[in-house]
Each structure stands twice: as structure tokens, then as C-alpha cells.
Amino acid sequence: MLDIQLLRSDAGHVARLLATRGYVFPEAEFSALEVERKRLQTSTQEMQARRNAASKQIGNAKARGENVSPLLQEVASLGDELKEAEARLDRVQDALQHLLLQIPNLPHSGVPVGSGEVDNREVRRWGTPRSFDFEVKDHVSIGEGLGLLDLQAAAKLSGSRFSLMKGGLARLHRALAQFMLDIHTREHGYEEAYVPYLANAESLRGTGQLPKFKEDLFEVPRKRNEPETSLSGNSEPGSDNDNLYLIPTGEVPLTNIVQDEIVGLESLPIRLTAHTPCFRSEAGSYGRDTRGIIRQHQFEKVELVHIVHPSNSYDALEELTGHAEKILQKLGLPYRVMLLCTTDMGFAAAKTYDIEVWLPAQGAYREISSCSNCEAFQARRMRARFRNEKGKPELLHTLNGSGLAVGRTLVAILENFQNADGGVSIPEVLQPYMGGLRQLKA
RNA sequence: GGAGAGAUGGCCGAGUGGUCGAAGGCGCUCCCCUGCUAAGGGAGUAUAGGCUCAAAAGGCUUAUCGAGGGUUCGAAUCCCUCUCUCUCCGCCA
Numbered sequence: 001m002l003d004i005q006l007l008r009s010d011a012g013h014v015a016r017l018l019a020t021r022g023y024v025f026p027e028a029e030f031s032a033l034e035v036e037r038k039r040l041q042t043s044t045q046e047m048q049a050r051r052n053a054a055s056k057q058i059g060n061a062k063a064r065g066e067n068v069s070p071l072l073q074e075v076a077s078l079g080d081e082l083k084e085a086e087a088r089l090d091r092v093q094d095a096l097q098h099l100l101l102q103i104p105n106l107p108h109s110g111v112p113v114g115s116g117e118v119d120n121r122e123v124r125r126w127g128t129p130r131s132f133d134f135e136v137k138d139h140v141s142i143g144e145g146l147g148l149l150d151l152q153a154a155a156k157l158s159g160s161r162f163s164l165m166k167g168g169l170a171r172l173h174r175a176l177a178q179f180m181l182d183i184h185t186r187e188h189g190y191e192e193a194y195v196p197y198l199a200n201a202e203s204l205r206g207t208g209q210l211p212k213f214k215e216d217l218f219e220v221p222r223k224r225n226e227p228e229t230s231l232s233g234n235s236e237p238g239s240d241n242d243n244l245y246l247i248p249t250g251e252v253p254l255t256n257i258v259q260d261e262i263v264g265l266e267s268l269p270i271r272l273t274a275h276t277p278c279f280r281s282e283a284g285s286y287g288r289d290t291r292g293i294i295r296q297h298q299f300e301k302v303e304l305v306h307i308v309h310p311s312n313s314y315d316a317l318e319e320l321t322g323h324a325e326k327i328l329q330k331l332g333l334p335y336r337v338m339l340l341c342t343t344d345m346g347f348a349a350a351k352t353y354d355i356e357v358w359l360p361a362q363g364a365y366r367e368i369s370s371c372s373n374c375e376a377f378q379a380r381r382m383r384a385r386f387r388n389e390k391g392k393p394e395l396l397h398t399l400n401g402s403g404l405a406v407g408r409t410l411v412a413i414l415e416n417f418q419n420a421d422g423g424v425s426i427p428e429v430l431q432p433y434m435g436g437l438r439q440l441k442a
Numbered sequence: 443g444g445a446g447a448g449a450u451g452g453c454c455g456a457g458u459g460g461u462c463g464a465a466g467g468c469g470c471u472c473c474c475c476u477g478c479u480a481a482g483g484g485a486g487u488a489u490a491g492g493c494u495c496a497a498a499a500g501g502c503u504u505a506u507c508g509a510g511g512g513u514u515c516g517a518a519u520c521c522c523u524c525u526c527u528c529u530c531c532g533c534c535a
Contacts, residue, residue: 041492045504052504055516059460068515075515242525262452262489383490387452391471393489 001100001380008034017106020113020342025103033096040089047082051075101211105377107342108314108351114341120354121341126325127334129358130416137422138361139414140292143169145422146442151293160290161282161297163407168440172413172426173300175433177275177406180302180327184403188323190273190304195253197277198244203256206382208348208374209248215283218246218297246279250303251400258307259382262393268386269316270307273403275300293407294366300406306399309386310376313397314351317373321353324369324403331427333412334358336365350375355404357412368408371401 007014007030015025054075061068107113112121143149148169154162165173184190198220204210209217221243247253254272263270278301289295304323306316321337328335340352349372356365376395379385385393417425423441426434 038492041504045492048505049503051515055514056461058515062460072515079515264452391487 001377002103002106003376003380004096004100007100014106018103021104021107021345022115022343023104026099030096030099033092033099037089037092037096040085040092044082044085044089047078047085051078051082054078098211101205101381104347105345105350105374107345108373108375110339111345111351112339112341115343116341117344119341120344121339123337123339123353125334125336126329127332127358129334129360132360134420136360136415137418138292139411142414142418142422142424146424146440148440149293158297161295163293163296168434168437169410171434172430172440173406173410175430176409176413177300177302178433179430180403180406181273181275183327183330184273184302184304184323188271188326190271190323193254193257193272193274195247195250195274195276197247197253197279199247199252199256200242200244203252203259203382204245206256206259206384207252207378208346208381209245209252212347216281217248218279218281220244220246247276248280249278249400249402250274250276250301251305254303254305255307255378255384255398255400256382258379258384258396258398260384262385262387263307263396264387265309265389268307268309268396269312270305272305272307273302275302275406277301293411296407299408302403302406304371304401304403307384308397308399310394310397313373313375313399316397316399317351317353317371320399320401320403321355321371324355324371324401327404327409328355328357328368330429331409331413333409333416335368346370346372348372348374348377350377353401357408358416359412360415360418366408368412369402369404371399373397373399 002014011025011027011030015027018025054071058068058071058075061071112119114120137145140149140151143165144151146169148165148167150164150166154164157164181192185192201210204217253276254274257272258270278299280297282295282297285295293299304320306313306320308316325335325337335355335357338354338356340349340354345352352370352372354367355369355371357368358364359366375397378398379395384396384398386396388394413427414424417427419425419439421441423439425439426437431438
């Protein structure tokens with residue numbers, strides 16, 4: 001969420017910045033609502049002040065044993081009028097809030113202005129893609145060839161975009177998550193967390209998935225033992241249901257830990273990591289990556305979250321990105337780091353680095369991690385603050401990144417370390433997690 | 443699933459219709475005293491808004507005592523609904 005003060009004082013500037021992201025800020029609607037809000041708020045509060053003063057008088061008069069009926073008459077008419085004014089103000093505030101929740105974050109000044117993927121800027125590259133003296137297979141052929149990947153069975157169980165792995169492949173998948181967690185906790189100073197995989201609407205709103213990207217989430221209805229009172233008045237437009245949502249990323253629970261908190265300066269920075277499943281309905285990407293396990297409804301990720309003092313957040317972004325890169329380096333997987341342009345960034349991000357791993361079968365670098373500084377955008381939504389040097393509450397900055405997406409890392413290993421005989425070599429750092437196994441063989 | 447108790451400021455905790463944004467304590471900040479330390483004395487210390495002001499300071503004002511609704515001129519306090527926490531029983535990985 002953007003600072004409403006900024007919108008009030010400099011809507012034009014904000015609109016121009018948002019335009020670079022391809023977002024059209026409804027300036028006219030906003031200012032109309034603001035005018036209305038100001039009018040209603042002033043008059044409503046004036047009425048409230050009058051009522052409060054009168055009530056105080058009545059109290060005093062009663063204490064002195066005086067007759068209060070003339071005073072009562074004075075305020076008698078105020079009630080209904082006030083109630084209606086309050087209701088109208090509420091509606092306008094809700095509309096403003098709704099509008100505000102739809103607006104993406106402002107891009108940081110260092111972010112290249114662009115109109116799509118082609119305008120992302122390569123920042124650096126690590127490793128050299130291996131040259132093969134045999135025809136490379138993609139991860140599906142490799143996995144199925146080994147008899148360890150069964151997408152048909154997954155489709156039977158659940159549908160498309162699910163996967164079933166067995167034997168050494170399933171173990172390699174598990175090994176990867178363990179390896180990543182160990183590196184981040186032992187070498188990068190993260191605290192490991194175990195978190196809920198279902199989150200409420202408030203949390204999803206905090207990190208920015210709701211209300212705008214509801215269709216990308218799996219919503220889990222709560223069983224209610226209420227009879228057929230579906231017309232109960234609590235379904236007003238502004239209010240949220242109490243359904244739960246399968247988390248689309250570990251960012252949601254990890255970041256929302258500071259929701260509605262004022263943390264002490266001494267506890268910063270907070271660095272958390274967790275291995276979680278992620279669930280995405282992938283609405284709107286029906287044609288993309290239909291083959292294989294690149295894009296799934298369910299996948300595993302090791303998430304990195306930093307919660308920091310605003311003055312450090314861009315240093316933290318560099319560090320966090322470096323932590324994710326370290327995993328690829330240790331695994332020996334070639335990658336490049338891309339600075340995303342304005343239109344390619346996620347809703348909540350002010351600046352994002354994507355890490356893309358080399359996939360030989362595609363002959364391309366593919367996203368395996370996305371590291372973002374959200375500045376105060378999420379913190380404002382979830383009222384996450386710290387007590388600053390002067391003892392005043394101030395919004396935190398939040399960052400998140402994948403360190404890494406486990407399924408895609410598995411794909412990269414299969415493809416980059418495949419052998420002519422159809423087997424796959426296991427990276428040295430993972431061998432201890434595989435009981436010393438050095439290869440997956442048919 | 444059954445029975446009961448509770449939710450108040452950074453923390454603990456008092457408060458059953460008016461002068462309560464809220465006693466008291468802890469913590470924290472500033473000041474004083476004490477030739478060190480310890481102790482002591484005083485003052486201050488919630489959050490989010492609105493209006494005013496060129497801005498800062500200040501002033502005026504609104505809301506907030508788990509959440510939402512209701513009663514009332516007036517609600518932390520009374521009523522209703524919900525959420526969460528704790529205790530006991532049952533069930534369960």
C-alpha cells in the first residue's frame with residue numbers, strides 16, 4: 001500500500017511513476033473520493049464533538065443534581081443525523097481503502113523503465129554452461145527414463161500440473177531442501193521457521209496477494225455449522241470472509257510474523273527461512289510450461305525473508321540475493337542475475353532481482369529465484385513497525401526471495417548433470433544428504 | 443465434541459454507566475541529589491487519523507480497552523454475535 005499522504009500531496013508524480021509499471025492511477029476518482037472524504041470527515045467529527053460536549057454537560061449536571069431534561073432535548077435530534085453521517089463516511093473510507101489496496105508499489109529509482117521481459121537488465125553471470133557430446137534430454141525424459149518421475153500418475157491423482165516422484169528422485173528433492181536450509185541457517189545467519197501452510201485473508205492482504213490476485217490462490221472453505229442463514233448481514237462488501245488460503249509462497253507466513261507488531265530496534269534485522277510447499281492455481285497461464293514440472297500447482301520452496309530498518313533495505317537486498325546465488329554456486333549450476341524492469345516486477349516490489357538458472361534442454365536461463373525489496377509497501381498493509389531511535393513507531397522494510405525454488409533446482413540438476421547413459425550425477429554437496437550416492441541410474 | 447475462565451497501553455495489572463485514553467506498578471527518557479557503586483527525589487512516556495499552519499512548533503478535534511453489531515444524551519463497563527487464549531474431560535497424529 002502506498003502512503004496516502006504522498007498521494008494527497010503529489011498525486012501527479014505518483015501517477016507518472018505508476019505509469020512506468022503500466023498501471024493507470026485513477027487520479028480523478030481518487031481526488032473525488034478525497035474531496036468527499038474530507039467534507040464528510042470534517043462534518044462528522046464536528047457532530048461527534050458536539051455530542052461529546054453535550055454528554056459531558058449532562059453528566060456534570062446530573063452530578064450536581066440538576067434537571068437535565070432541557071439538555072437532553074438539545075441533543076435528541078443529533079443521534080440519527082450522526083449515525084447517518086458516520087455510515088456515509090465509512091462508505092467513502094472503504095472505497096478509498098479499496099482503491100489504495102489495488103495500487104502496486106512504486107519502482108525504486110534504480111529500476112530500468114521497460115515494457116516487458118526484454119527490458120530486464122543482466123547484472124552478472126556465473127558459471128559456464130556445459131557442452132554436451134550427446135543429445136541433451138529435458139528433465140521429463142530424464143526422470144521418466146529413470147522410472148522415477150510419473151506425471152501420468154500425478155494427473156490421475158490430482159490433475160495436470162502436479163507431479164509424482166519416487167525413489168532417488170524424491171530423495172534428491174528432499175535433499176535439496178535440507179541442503180538449502182542448512183546453508184542458510186549455518187552460513188548466512190537465518191533462523192529456521194516452521195509455519196502454517198494455510199493463511200487467513202488478513203495475512204494475504206498484508207503481503208499483497210489479496211484482494212487483487214485472489215484467482216491465483218487456492219481458497220479453502222471453512223465448515224460452518226450455521227443453518228441456511230446465508231443472508232446474514234456480515235457479508236458486506238468491505239469485510240472479508242474467514243476462509244483460509246493455501247499459501248502461494250512462504251513469504252506470506254514469514255513476513256506476516258510482524259503483522260501488527262512494533263518490534264524493538266535491537267531485534268533488527270530479522271532474517272527468517274522456511275521450507276514450505278507453495279500452492280498456485282496458475283490462473284491465466286494455461287499455455288505456459290505445460291510440459292514437465294516447471295510450473296506446478298504445488299511445489300516446494302525454501303524462502304528467505306528479511307525484516308529490516310528502512311536505511312538498510314537495499315544493502316539487505318544485495319545480501320539476500322547473494323545468499324540465494326550461493327546455493328547455485330555450491331551446486332555448480334550456471335546462472336545469471338537479472339534486474340527486472342518496471343513492468344516485470346511483482347505487485348509489492350520496489351526492486352527485484354531474478355536469478356535464472358541455465359537449462360540445457362531449453363537452451364535458456366529460467367527463473368529459479370526472485371528477490372525483492374518491498375520497502376514499506378507490505379509493512380504499511382500489515383502495520384509492521386519498529387521503534388526508531390527517537391522511540392517513535394516507524395514502518396519496517398520487508399524483503400523476500402527464494403533460496404531456492406526446490407522443484408526448479410531439481411530440474412536444473414537433472415538437465416545439467418545428465419549423462420550419456422541416461423543417468424544423472426549428484427552434485428558433491430548433496431551426496432551426504434543422499435547416503436553417499438553419487439549417481440541416479442536407471 | 444462437552445464444561446468453565448479470560449482478552450485493557452511496550453509489559454504487568456486496576457477499573458460494572460458520566461469528570462476514564464484509562465489508577466498503580468515495571469520498563470524507558472530527561473532532570474535533581476548522592477565525591478564511585480547502590481539507593482533516593484521530580485517530570486515525562488499509547489496508536490492512527492482529521493482540521494489549522496508556507497513548513498516546523500503549536501493549537502483544535504475524532505477514533506481506538508480482542509473484532510463486529512446493539513441499548514443510551516453518554517459504554518472499557520450493559521446486551522447480542524464472532525474470534526482467540528487458558529484450565530478440565532473426551533477423542534486423536
